[in-house]
Amino acid sequence: MQLLLRDNIPFVSIFVIYKDTSIEIPSVLVDTGSATTILSADLVQIIQITPSPEDSLYTIRGVGGSEVVFSRKVDYLKLGEYMDYGFEINGILGMDFLVQAGTIINLRDMKIEFNR
Template sequence: MKISEIYGLPFINIELEFRGEVLHLERVLLDTGSASTLLNADTVREVGMVPEEDDLVDIIRGVGGIEYVYTKSLDSITVDGTTLNNFQIEIGNMDYGLEIDGILGFNFMRQAGVVINANFMELSIDKP
């Protein structure tokens, strides 16, 4: 899968499914420094991903400060033809001054076996 460089950062596209609704996201930042995968609340609202009373609310910390997020479990998330089911993500405002749909974090990369080749700007999945 080709990696695009936007704002000097690596971006890919992903597909997610939530309660039977499929959503394609095209501006997802690859971030090995992010422990979890985070999606933009405005972007995922169109498939019904909104805060609900039983959602876990948390605070995440990063270079840009702190952000309040809520947690959801996706039916699935697909990157480069590899699908992980029942994948937990966080949802937040992501008001970073960039047009961004989400951040693919290390939790996905580790579980899926992501390999990033920065020389060729490619992502692949190393399946055992």
């Protein structure tokens, strides 16, 4: 899977599958400094991922401030040919996914590969 650099920051596109419905989410930051994966609530609501009373709420903090997000388990995330089944969404492609996928970030060739 090819990394796309914007202002020297790496991005990829991923697919999110929830209840057998999928959506491609472009411009997902690959962030080894982020512990969790966070996706735009506006985009995932297209496949019926919306907050519900039983969802856990979390506050995330970054350089730009803080935001409250909800957590949801999806069927799987797909990056290139790698799929992660039953992955928790907290709402940036973080280390939780990158480690579980055995991701190798090849910056010379600007590619993400998987150690299977």
